[in-house]
Amino acid sequence: MPDGNIVEVDSGVYLVAGSSTNWVIVRDGDTATLVDTGYPRDRERLLASLAAVGVAPDGVAAVLITHAHNDHMGAAEHLRLTHGTPVLMHPAELAHARREFLHQVSVGRVLANGWRPGVLPWAVHALRAGGTAHIPVVEPQPFPEEGGLDVPGRPVPVLTPGHTDGHCAYHLPGTGILITGDALVSGHPTSRRRGPQLLPPMFHRDRGRALDSLSALEGLDAGILLPGHGPVIHTAVGTAVAHARELATLESRPSGAP
Numbered sequence: 171m172p173d174g175n176i177v178e179v180d181s182g183v184y185l186v187a188g189s190s191t192n193w194v195i196v197r198d199g200d201t202a203t204l205v206d207t208g209y210p211r212d213r214e215r216l217l218a219s220l221a222a223v224g225v226a227p228d229g230v231a232a233v234l235i236t237h238a239h240n241d242h243m244g245a246a247e248h249l250r251l252t253h254g255t256p257v258l259m260h261p262a263e264l265a266h267a268r269r270e271f272l273h274q275v276s277v278g279r280v281l282a283n284g285w286r287p288g289v290l291p292w293a294v295h296a297l298r299a300g301g302t303a304h305i306p307v308v309e310p311q312p313f314p315e316e317g318g319l320d321v322p323g324r325p326v327p328v329l330t331p332g333h334t335d336g337h338c339a340y341h342l343p344g345t346g347i348l349i350t351g352d353a354l355v356s357g358h359p360t361s362r363r364r365g366p367q368l369l370p371p372m373f374h375r376d377r378g379r380a381l382d383s384l385s386a387l388e389g390l391d392a393g394i395l396l397p398g399h400g401p402v403i404h405t406a407v408g409t410a411v412a413h414a415r416e417l418a419t420l421e422s423r424p425s426g427a428p
């Protein structure tokens with residue numbers, strides 16, 4: 171590090187590719203906002219990415235969580251316990267982060283989809299990376315204010331439920347950057363498609379709601395989209411949403427290819 175894992179998409183804004191999930195660093199001097207934290211086993215890579223852009227772990231003003239899946243929340247509790255970093259998320263995601271329940275694709279459902287291209291290799295990786303580890307954030311915090319948060323980048327949470335009940339995207343106003351998390355991705359090891367899309371159906375808590383939530387994104391002033399999986403999308407968000415909807419309609423047809 172630094173290496174090809176880190177893409178500076180704008181001054182001080184970095185999309186970092188973990189072992190199969192992205193996180194985002196929004197730097198302001200030697201402090202930063204960190205959006206998501208990769209799989210539990212991505213922790214060293216996460217800390218190395220902070221060091222590579224000149225931010226010490228103590229310089230992380232807050233961890234913002236898009237949603238409480240293991241591949242996004244893996245190192246959040248470590249940062250909270252070791253460095254006192256606040257871990258913020260939408261109120262509707264708090265109980266999930268505390269692991270009062272787990273809305274994450276089950277091993278059984280993955281196996282039932284094992285015939286699909288890419289699913290088994292992905293599952294092996296997910297298990298190795300800590301995808302089924304029990305990693306609650308013991309004291310997650312709801313956003314302390316409405317609208318833009320008082321941390322580097324002043325990200326504005328955009329509630330986009332469906333993938334999970336309290337999933338949030340984060341808009342960085344004035345930059346054209348939108349961190350979409352798993353509400354809109356550009357690829358996944360279990361998808362043969364590239365470009366803006368929803369994750370495959372088995373990953374959503376409520377796919378219909380995830381599809382509806384695209385309307386919360388489409389009107390935002392954004393042309394640089396940073397997804398939870400896949401590379402940066404350099405497309406106006408309205409166009410990206412239209413593309414994802416079209417693919418989702420194809421996949422909803424009974425005869426449609428997965």
Ligand SMILES: [Zn+2]
Pocket residue numbers: 237239333352
């Ligand atoms: Zn997810």
Ligand SMILES: [Zn+2]
Pocket residue numbers: 191239241242352398399
């Ligand atoms: Zn994910």
